[in-house]
Amino acid sequence: MELRVENLSKVFVIGTVAYTVLKELTFSVHEGQFVALLGPSGCGKTTLLTIIAGFQAASGGRVLVNGRQVTRPGPDRGFVFQNYALFPWMTVRDNILFPMKQRRVPAPERERRLKELLAMAQLEGKERLYPHQLSGGMKQRTAFVRALAGRPEVLLMDEPLGAVDHQMRQTLQEELEALWLKDKTTVIMVTHDVDEAVYLGDRVIVMSAREGRIIEDTPISLPRPRDRKSKRYGKYKEHLAGILKNDVVRDPDLLRQESRLSLA
């Protein structure tokens, strides 16, 4: 599997003003890599992820998965939304089966895959519960394995832990890592949390607050599970936090570059 983002740009036009949200981004992600996409609020992380998913089109450039250009959503790309987006009226079992039914996976194969995913996520015995009856960790694990049900080439996660408090977040990061280590699907995860990026990422791509450029692309060479208290862990965090801070200091108004368009 190789995912390639080539010269990707996105411009939103509101009235007569064009806002450049992503500007000529280029990077590749290799098989099995866990990439954390880090940047301040509003820098274009979600926009980038949704273009990779095929939910919206780029204004320029392209995304290739195994050499094929992305033009629409497809089963080769799984997506985990913020707040998990489980169907509240469906049980754990039906949530996980849903994408397989949509893809008309034959029933015996569906049941086999469901069993495998429930075991992987330690959700055996919970399959008849509804989302509101689950703990935060169980919801996350359900969302994660639901996205894996169709065996995507790459899993795209948009701040999957965005809505949880600090303590819970660390626990869920550990659960997420344990789950990912069993499967090693290629992941791109959006986050604005430096600690989360260093804890989970094999590699951290940092986006600028302005014009959605890449300002850093760093491998995190630490053994897993990571020791948050280690000196090297702290160094990585310091380094990335410094980059984010410098970027903001250079652009104190944090305003997107605006260009007047003549739409007449």
Ligand SMILES: Nc1ncnc2c1ncn2[C@@H]1O[C@H](COP(=O)(O)OP(=O)(O)OP(=O)(O)O)[C@@H](O)[C@H]1O
């Ligand atoms: N459909 C749209 N039309 C106009 N502007 C948009 C649209 N979608 C996003 N934007 C703008 O693009 C910029 C980037 O948004 P995006 O959601 O990608 O940022 P983000 O880095 O994911 O932010 P956060 O971390 O807060 O979720 C924002 O300024 C946003 O207002």
